[in-house]
Structure formats: structure tokens, C-alpha cells
Amino acid sequence: MSGHNPTSTLAERVRIALNNDFLRNAVRFTTERLRTNKQAAAEQIGNWEEWRERGRQIRLHTIAHLDYYLAQFAENLRRAGGYVHFASTAEEAVAITLQIMAAKQAKSVVKSKSMVSEEVHINQALEEQGIETVETDLGEYIIQLAGETPSHIIIPAIHKNKAQVAELFSEVAGEPLPADTAVLAAFARSKLRGKFLEADIGMTGCNFAIAESGSIVLFSNEGNARMVSTVPRTQITMMGMERILPSWEDLEVMATLLPRSATGQKLTVYMSAINGPRRTADGDGPDELHVIIIDNGRSRQLGDPEFQEVLNCIRCGACLNACPVYRHIGGHAYGWVYSGPIGAVLTPVLNEEKEKWAEVANASTLCGACYEACPVKIPLHDMLVYIRRRNVEEGRTKRTERLGMKTYKVAVSSHRFYQLALKLGRIGQKPLVRDGQIPTRLGPLKGWNNVRTAPALAERSFRESWQALERELQQEMAEMSPQVKARLEELAGKRGDRHEQ
Amino acid sequence: MKISLFATCLSDAFFPRVSEAMARLLARYGIRLTFPEGQTCCGQPAFNSGYWVEAKEAARRLIDAFRDSDYVIAPSGSCISMIHHHYPALFRDDPAELRMARELAEKSYEFSQFLVGVLGVSDVGARFPHRVTYHPSCHGSRLLGVKDEPLTLLSHVRDLDFVPLPFAEDCCGFGGTFAVKMADISAAMVTEKADHVRETEAEVLVGLDMGCLMNIGGRMRHRGQAVRVMHLAELLYEGVRMADERA
Amino acid sequence: MNNERNPIIERLHRQSLQQQEAFLDHIAHRLGRERITTPPARPFAGAPDFWRGFTLEAEERISLFLSNWESLGGVAKRVRSMDDARAYIADLTDRMQAKRLVCEEHPLLADLLPEGDKEREVTVWGGGDPAHLLKKAAEADIGVAVADFAIAYTGTLVLTSSPARGRSISLLPAVFIGIVRAADIRTKMGEVLSVIRTWDGGRMPAGIHFVTGPSRSADIENDLTIGVHGPGSVHALVVDEVDGR
Numbered sequence: 001m002s003g004h005n006p007t008s009t010l011a012e013r014v015r016i017a018l019n020n021d022f023l024r025n026a027v028r029f030t031t032e033r034l035r036t037n038k039q040a041a042a043e044q045i046g047n048w049e050e051w052r053e054r055g056r057q058i059r060l061h062t063i064a065h066l067d068y069y070l071a072q073f074a075e076n077l078r079r080a081g082g083y084v085h086f087a088s089t090a091e092e093a094v095a096i097t098l099q100i101m102a103a104k105q106a107k108s109v110v111k112s113k114s115m116v117s118e119e120v121h122i123n124q125a126l127e128e129q130g131i132e133t134v135e136t137d138l139g140e141y142i143i144q145l146a147g148e149t150p151s152h153i154i155i156p157a158i159h160k161n162k163a164q165v166a167e168l169f170s171e172v173a174g175e176p177l178p179a180d181t182a183v184l185a186a187f188a189r190s191k192l193r194g195k196f197l198e199a200d201i202g203m204t205g206c207n208f209a210i211a212e213s214g215s216i217v218l219f220s221n222e223g224n225a226r227m228v229s230t231v232p233r234t235q236i237t238m239m240g241m242e243r244i245l246p247s248w249e250d251l252e253v254m255a256t257l258l259p260r261s262a263t264g265q266k267l268t269v270y271m272s273a274i275n276g277p278r279r280t281a282d283g284d285g286p287d288e289l290h291v292i293i294i295d296n297g298r299s300r301q302l303g304d305p306e307f308q309e310v311l312n313c314i315r316c317g318a319c320l321n322a323c324p325v326y327r328h329i330g331g332h333a334y335g336w337v338y339s340g341p342i343g344a345v346l347t348p349v350l351n352e353e354k355e356k357w358a359e360v361a362n363a364s365t366l367c368g369a370c371y372e373a374c375p376v377k378i379p380l381h382d383m384l385v386y387i388r389r390r391n392v393e394e395g396r397t398k399r400t401e402r403l404g405m406k407t408y409k410v411a412v413s414s415h416r417f418y419q420l421a422l423k424l425g426r427i428g429q430k431p432l433v434r435d436g437q438i439p440t441r442l443g444p445l446k447g448w449n450n451v452r453t454a455p456a457l458a459e460r461s462f463r464e465s466w467q468a469l470e471r472e473l474q475q476e477m478a479e480m481s482p483q484v485k486a487r488l489e490e491l492a493g494k495r496g497d498r499h500e501q
Numbered sequence: 502m503k504i505s506l507f508a509t510c511l512s513d514a515f516f517p518r519v520s521e522a523m524a525r526l527l528a529r530y531g532i533r534l535t536f537p538e539g540q541t542c543c544g545q546p547a548f549n550s551g552y553w554v555e556a557k558e559a560a561r562r563l564i565d566a567f568r569d570s571d572y573v574i575a576p577s578g579s580c581i582s583m584i585h586h587h588y589p590a591l592f593r594d595d596p597a598e599l600r601m602a603r604e605l606a607e608k609s610y611e612f613s614q615f616l617v618g619v620l621g622v623s624d625v626g627a628r629f630p631h632r633v634t635y636h637p638s639c640h641g642s643r644l645l646g647v648k649d650e651p652l653t654l655l656s657h658v659r660d661l662d663f664v665p666l667p668f669a670e671d672c673c674g675f676g677g678t679f680a681v682k683m684a685d686i687s688a689a690m691v692t693e694k695a696d697h698v699r700e701t702e703a704e705v706l707v708g709l710d711m712g713c714l715m716n717i718g719g720r721m722r723h724r725g726q727a728v729r730v731m732h733l734a735e736l737l738y739e740g741v742r743m744a745d746e747r748a
Numbered sequence: 749m750n751n752e753r754n755p756i757i758e759r760l761h762r763q764s765l766q767q768q769e770a771f772l773d774h775i776a777h778r779l780g781r782e783r784i785t786t787p788p789a790r791p792f793a794g795a796p797d798f799w800r801g802f803t804l805e806a807e808e809r810i811s812l813f814l815s816n817w818e819s820l821g822g823v824a825k826r827v828r829s830m831d832d833a834r835a836y837i838a839d840l841t842d843r844m845q846a847k848r849l850v851c852e853e854h855p856l857l858a859d860l861l862p863e864g865d866k867e868r869e870v871t872v873w874g875g876g877d878p879a880h881l882l883k884k885a886a887e888a889d890i891g892v893a894v895a896d897f898a899i900a901y902t903g904t905l906v907l908t909s910s911p912a913r914g915r916s917i918s919l920l921p922a923v924f925i926g927i928v929r930a931a932d933i934r935t936k937m938g939e940v941l942s943v944i945r946t947w948d949g950g951r952m953p954a955g956i957h958f959v960t961g962p963s964r965s966a967d968i969e970n971d972l973t974i975g976v977h978g979p980g981s982v983h984a985l986v987v988d989e990v991d992g993r
């Protein structure tokens with residue numbers, strides 16, 4: 001189905017999504033609600049722009065000093081009795097995990113939501129070793145049963161309806177369950193409760209890691225992240241290497257930005273800081289804690305002025321909820337782990353197969369809604385253009401498009417060529433024009449005219465009528481008021497000053 | 502004082518009436534526009550598709566054409582935001598060109614931005630007895646920050662029945678070459694936008710960018726949705742004519 | 749906890765120490781500089797200044813906490829003394845016909861239920877076999893613990909873990925009762941975080957849990973469900989006067 005290694009093209013995946021009315025309605029409904037909630041939450045606390053700017057500053061500082069803070073984090077967590085591992089690639093992360101599994105002779109794993117674990121395909125690797133791996137976030141549990149991947153960063157099963165969930169759960173239950181949210185959630189609760197209590201290993205992601213104390217911080221609403229980090233004897237946490245924060249006080253800023261941007265909550269129900277394994281006399285918590293810090297393409301963005309800021313992302317999903325493209329095609333069409341605007345950037349920059357993922361960056365109108373929604377002000381709309389430019393520079397575009405752009409370049413290189421192009425266009429369109437419009441569905445107009453009517457080139461361009469218009473305007477030109485005159489001169493004058501400075 | 506009109510390629514080639522309305526309206530304030538002939542396109546179609554070499558070619562023509570202008574006014578938030586927001590990136594490797602690009606950005610204004618922000622006009626004295634809704638184009642509102650100006654101007658038009666567009670700030674799906682490359686998604690987006698226009702029961706859809714208006718208007722025309730699509734400059738100019746006639 | 753290392757873990761650990769250097773060197777290299785080993789200057793840290801200055805009076809803090817907790821779907825009560833708190837707990841236990849309680853080992857929670865109550869079993873956390881404690885917590889109808897702090901602005905109870913206060917108490921039972929002294933309610937999270945910062949070294953508890961209302965999910969059709977994995981019924985008792993403490 002919707003794996004992370006699709007053989008289909010973006011266009012094919014988009015078509016499937018656009019033909020799925022349930023998906024489109026569900027995604028529209030939920031993203032609309034989330035962005036309304038976010039708006040309200042931002043207004044409720046007030047000074048949202050100041051919070052965003054502070055969030056951005058903290059993230060910029062952290063990434064610029066990443067080596068220092070990771071070293072500090074590792075040292076402090078080891079001091080608290082935890083283990084810290086470093087994985088440059090997905091394969092290394094899997095290998096480390098499997099060694100821990102072997103050491104613990106683990107048979108079963110309960111997982112709480114972790115996007116980075118999706119990147120490294122840990123579930124597959126564990127299943128191949130015969131280790132039962134259960135996703136415990138309700139949404140993740142649903143898509144795991146369906147054999148799918150998350151289609152939203154924070155609402156993984158956004159594309160599924162109650163009836164589909166009931167069908168999946170009924171199969172597990174061995175009896176028919178009604179399509180009733182309360183019944184379905186209660187079933188998942190009791191089913192997963194058993195899994196928590198039996199599992200050898202708990203696996204979590206990491207929302208933030210705090211360098212000054214070697215802590216990891218998990219945000220969740222259901223409580224599964226707490227379960228996974230409380231009940232099993234061994235905990236493994238996978239963490240993208242950029243998840244770090246220097247200090248506890250920085251956490252207040254992120255705890256303000258993340259839940260509000262994600263769901264509009266003031267705070268998620270649970271925010272848990274895990275500071276190493278359980279203390280000797282503690283009655284619960286893991287005996288052993290392993291944190292695996294994962295690069296997997298992230299370090300390539302460091303030192304790249306166009307993309308370093310993408311590491312500031314706090315995975316709130318606000319850009320997905322604001323994106324008009326995501327709203328129509330959902331998450332799976334993007335093809336990889338991350339979807340929406342952040343996915344359209346992360347997919348081509350984190351993956352090494354540039355050719356394969358080049359076109360994902362085209363799935364945006366560059367409307368900038370993502371930037372406006374982003375709690376740490378990542379200029380995703382600019383990054384998408386940078387990716388497209390690299391696609392052009394490195395020859396990953398269609399020949400027809402390159403030819404078109406060559407023609408464009410000639411046409412705009414001088415007003416004479418430009419006018420010639422207009423003239424040729426007018427001659428060419430003549431047989432096709434009806435009432436000032438071109439209704440044909442042939443050639444390059446096909447995509448446009450399937451649902452629209454294209455306008456024809458004007459019979460006389462503006463520049464061709466300018467001289468006449470200018471003469472006419474001279475007749476009717478009003479007297480400029482002294483205020484307007486003064487204002488024009490004042491503003492123009494200020495510019496001069498600035499240049500001299 | 503040299504105040505120049507940047508017609509933008511879309512208005513120049515497809516919608517000359519828009520630049521004309523703008524020139525006529527500004528003449529009422531004694532603004533004598535010039536039209537430097539060397540202008541072609543801002544370069545955005547190439548820039549957004551990643552063809553920066555081609556985009557630079559267009560940008561250089563524009564910088565050159567308006568070199569000795571004191572003000573540059575265009576009936577497009579998108580083209581002006583291209584100059585403001587993207588020219589610095591385009592020319593970041595060449596300090597001399599970068600300086601010229603910045604000079605152009607500093608003196609370039611979108612039409613409503615110039616009218617309200619520079620001339621200090623909020624009431625052009627128009628009358629327009631129709632039900633009107635407004636689509637704020639993404640680049641003008643988000644990148645250039647032109648949000649209140651058009652609403653201020655519309656709120657002072659006599660007899661105008663303004664009805665807000667639901668989900669107004671959502672992109673219409675134009676996105677330049679996006680509409681061709683990702684035609685299916687674009688179609689879904691513009692259809693939703695046209696649905697929202699229908700909900701308002703407006704007779705007129707007004708905006709600041711002919712790209713978006715051509716997209717939404719083309720969709721509405723295709724499915725027989727009888728809504729007149731106008732640039733704000735056209736609406737205001739038609740409105741002052743209407744008010745003149747009555748007076 | 750790492751006294752007896754498994755040989756595989758031991759090898760992995762040594763390998764990780766080596767890999768760490770290459771990993772961090774690579775980051776520094778990508779950033780175009782040498783490794784940084786001294787603390788970087790922080791021109792910006794923590795919340796913006798306007799927020800640091802924001803603080804509420806004691807009474808405002810209490811009422812804001814109570815109203816936030818209630819609007820999240822919890823039950824919030826302000827009680828005069830621990831006697832009143834105990835009465836509330838006994839009453840709730842009766843109403844629920846709860847059979848099993850698990851509570852932290854805390855002087856305030858001694859004699860939680862009337863003496864001679866043979867109907868109910870109270871498991872006091874504190875020492876003992878972890879597996880047994882876990883079993884008791886999983887079976888319990890109600891968990892009771894004393895919070896270190898509450899945060900008024902978000903409606904949050906802050907619970908640290910300790911030998912006397914298991915994490916499971918506030919997690920496994922279907923009902924959780926959190927007690928907080930009125931004097932421990934802070935206006936905003938930053939005030940609590942700045943205390944946590946000072947718990948360096950040995951004083952840092954292994955788990956610090958910020959609990960803001962009942963467990964919830966909206967993963968099925970964005971339909972709000974309460975009590976998914978954690979407690980669905982949460983009671984916050986704000987105690988004004990705490991005898992002798």
C-alpha cells in the first residue's frame with residue numbers, strides 16, 4: 001500500500017488521493033479544526049510573534065552549536081546511568097537497536113510515536129527478527145494494523161474513518177465491534193494494556209532532549225509514551241540529532257509553541273522528562289535506558305545556508321494543517337515519512353536518492369501559508385524554490401520544461417523579442433479564440449483548460465496602447481496636491497539617506 | 502519625480518485594462534506615470550520553477566528599465582513581492598547587482614500599497630452598487646504584507662455590499678507553473694475556491710493579482726458561474742466614474 | 749544501574765564512545781569550524797522578557813489552576829485541610845465502590861481510609877518488589893499522590909518520581925487524585941523549570957511528569973476520547989493548610 005519506498009510517481013499518488021473522497025473530507029475537516037484551534041491558542045497567550053521569534057532564536061543557536069550540546073547531553077545522561085549511542089545512518093540505528101534486543105533477549109517491544117523510527121524502518125527490522133512490535137499511540141496502532149504508514153505528523157490515521165477502524169479492530173478482537181469511537185478506544189486501551197505489561201522493551205521517540213541535564217522530554221496526550229517509559233524494564237529512545245535544547249528554561253518556550261501549534265492545546269496532557277534509568281530504590285521506570293542519536297541525512301544540511309534552518313523544525317504539523325495542497329492530497333501522496341510542506345522539503349534533502357524524490361518539491365504553490373504557520377519561522381516556501389533550483393542545476397527536470405524556459409529567457413531578454421513573442425502568440429491563437437477566451441484542451445493548455453477557460457492574449461497589449469493613453473491622460477491629469485507631493489518627496493528622500501549610510 | 506508603471510507581463514499581454522485603470526485612477530491624484538519600454542517580466546515563472554539563470558535575465562531587464570525611476574507601481578502584489586523578497590536571493594553573489602536589486606525593491610509598490618501607504622488615500626470617492634467579495638492573494642498578503650490596504654479602500658466605496666470570502670487566505674491553486682505541472686491538485690484547489698466564492702453569492706470577485714484572478718475566473722467561467730472578476734484598480738476606477746456620473 | 753553490564757551492552761557502549769567523537773567531529777566539520785568545548789554564550793535563552801515578568805497573586809493562581817483543570821475535563825476542589833482531602837477521597841471511594849487504592853508513601857496520606865475498613869485494600873508505594881508494585885498499581889481503581897507543584901496558567905500538576913512515589917500511581921489506575929498544597933501553585937511553567945534546573949546531579953528524579961488533565965485522544969475521526977491509556981478521571985485537590993509542614 002503506502003510504503004515509504006513507493007514505485008509509483010507523485011502524479012499517480014496524487015490522482016489516487018484526489019479520487020478518495022473520504023480521505024479528502026477527513027483531511028479537510030481535521031486540518032481545518034486544528035488550524036482554527038491553533039489560531040485560538042496563539043491569540044489566547046498573545047504576543048505570538050515574540051514567542052515565535054524566541055523559538056527561532058533558540059533553535060538557531062542550538063543547531064549552530066550542535067556538537068557542544070550533543071556532547072553535553074551525552075555526558076550528563078551517562079552520568080545519570082543512561083547509555084548514549086550515535087548512528088550516522090538508518091542502518092547503524094537499526095544495528096544498535098538489534099544489539100540491545102539481543103542483549104536483552106527481547107521478544108516484544110511496545111512503541112510510542114516516533115517519526116525518526118519511521119525513517120529507519122525499525123518495525124520491519126524487528127519483525128524480521130521475530131520480535132513482536134506494537135505501536136501504542138491509538139493512531140499509529142490503527143495504521144500498523146492496516147499495514148500503512150502515518151499520513152500526518154501528529155494524527156497518523158487522519159485518513160481513516162470509524163468504519164475502517166472498526167473493521168481493523170474487529171479482526172484483532174475476533175468479534176464484530178461497532179463503529180463507535182468510545183468502544184473502539186476502550187478496546188484499544190484494554191488490548192494495549194496487556195501489551196505494555198508484557199513487553200520486554202519500550203521504545204520512544206524524543207520531542208526534546210535537554211543538554212544541561214541529559215534529559216529527554218516526551219509530549220503525549222494518551223499516556224502511551226508514559227507507559228512505554230514506565231513499565232518495560234528496558235527503554236530505547238530514538239532521537240534525531242537536532243532534537244536538542246540547551247537548558248530547561250528553553251523548554252518553556254518549546255512547550256508553549258509545540259502543543260499550541262500542533263493541536264491548539266495549552267499543553268499536552270503529559271509532558272514527561274526522563275532523566276536516566278530509574279534510581280536504585282525507585283519502584284518503577286526502566287532499569288536500563290538507551291538513547292540512539294541519529295543523523296540519517298541531517299548533517300548534510302549543516303553549513304548549508306539554504307537548508308540548515310530546516311533542522312529547527314519541532315515536528316508540530318502546523319504547516320500540514322495550513323497547507324492547501326496537503327488539504328487536498330493528504331500525506332501518503334508525498335511518498336515518504338514526512339508529508340506536507342515540511343515533507344516536501346525534508347524528503348528530497350534527507351534522502352540521498354535525489355532523482356527519485358526531486359518532484360516532491362513541486363507539490364506546492366509557494367503560497368507561504370507554511371511559513372506563516374511555522375512556530376519557529378522556517379522559510380519552507382523559500383527552501384522549496386532552492387530544491388527546485390538544484391533540480392534544474394543538476395539536470396533533474398524535463399526536457400520540455402527546459403526548452404520552455406530557454407524560450408522564456410529569450411522572450412524576456414529584450415522588449416523587442418518580448419513584443420515579437422506577443423505578436424506570434426496572437427497570430428497563433430487566432431483560430432482558437434472564442435469571445436476573448438481560448439477553450440481548447442489541446443497541447444499545453446490541456447491541464448489548465450480541463451477545468452478552466454484560458455483567456456486569450458489581448459488584441460492590443462498595454463504597451464501598444466500606451467502612447468494613446470498617455471496623450472489622453474495628459475488632458476485629464478489632475479493637479480497634484482501639496483500633501484501628496486510632499487509625501488512622495490519625503491519618502492524618496494529617506495531612501496537616499498539610507499543609501500549614504 | 503519620475504513615477505513609473507510596471508504593467509507586469511500578465512496585465513500587459515492579457516489584461517491591459519487593469520494597467521489602464523490604474524493609470525487613470527492615479528492621474529486623478531496628479532500622478533503622471535511613465536512606461537519604460539524596456540520592462541518585460543519580473544522573472545517569477547522561471548524563478549519559482551528553479552530556473553534562476555533565466556529569472557536573472559528578466560530581473561536585469563526590469564532593474565535596468567526602472568533605473569532612473571523614483572517610484573515603480575504595479576497592479577500585482579506577486580510581482581512586487583518577487584522584487585522585494587526574491588531579488589536579493591537571486592543576486593546574492595554579486596554585490597553590485599544586489600545593491601541595484603535592493604534599490605529597485607525599495608522604490609517598488611503594489612498598487613493599493615502605493616495608494617494607501619504612500620499617497621495616504623483611503624477613499625477614492627467611488628460608488629459601486631454591487632455585492633463584492635475579495636480574495637487576498639498569497640504573495641501580496643504574506644510576503645509583501647499587503648493585508649489591510651485593499652480592505653480599507655473597499656470599505657470606503659459607496660453602496661458596495663462587501664461580503665467576506667470564506668477561507669479567503671487559502672491559496673487558489675495558481676502558483677504559476679504549478680497550475681500546469683500539478684494540474685490535478687491545482688484543479689482541486691481552484692474548484693474549492695470557486696465554491697467559496699459561490700457561497701458568498703457575490704456578483705463581483707475582486708483581487709490584486711491577475712494570476713490568481715485569471716485562475717479563479719477561468720474556473721468559474723468554465724463551469725458557468727456568473728461572477729465578474731475584477732482587479733481592485735478596475736473596480737475603483739469604474740466606481741469613481743459611476744460617482745462622477747451621478748454628481 | 750549499570751553495575752553488571754551485559755557483554756553485548758558493554759561492547760556497544762565502548763563502540764558508542766568511539767563513534768561519538770567521529771559523529772561530533774563531523775558536525776563541527778559541516779559547520780565549518782573546530783569542535784566547541786566551552787559553553788557558548790546565550791544572548792537568548794528561555795521565555796521572552798514580557799513573559800518572565802508575568803505573575804499572579806496567590807488567590808488568582810489558585811482559581812486559575814482550578815478553572816483550567818476543570819475546563820480540561822478534570823474535577824478540581826479546593827479544601828481547607830488534609831482532613832477535608834481525606835474525607836473527599838473516602839467519599840469518592842464510596843461513590844465509586846472502589847476496592848483497591850494505590851498511594852504514595854507520604855505522611856499526608858497516612859490513614860487514608862477509615863481504620864478497620866476490610867472492604868478495601870490500600871497499597872502504599874515505597875520499597876518492595878517492583879513487579880508486585882506494578883501489579884498492584886495496574887489492578888488499582890484509584891491512585892493518589894501529592895504533587896510537587898501545580899502550574900496555574902496551563903492547569904498542570906507536576907509529579908516527580910521517587911522511591912515513595914511511583915510513576916505508575918498517576919498512570920495505571922482509571923482514576924487519579926492529585927493533591928497539591930496551595931503554596932505550591934506557580935503561575936507558569938518557567939517558575940517550576942527554574943527549580944528543576946537546580947536539582948543537578950544526584951537530586952534529579954528519574955522521571956518528572958507534567959500532567960494536564962485526563963488522558964485523551966482524537967485519533968479516530970478527530971473525535972475526542974477520554975481515558976485512552978492514562979486515567980480518564982482526574983481529581984485535583986488544592987489544600988490550603990497543611991498541618992505541621
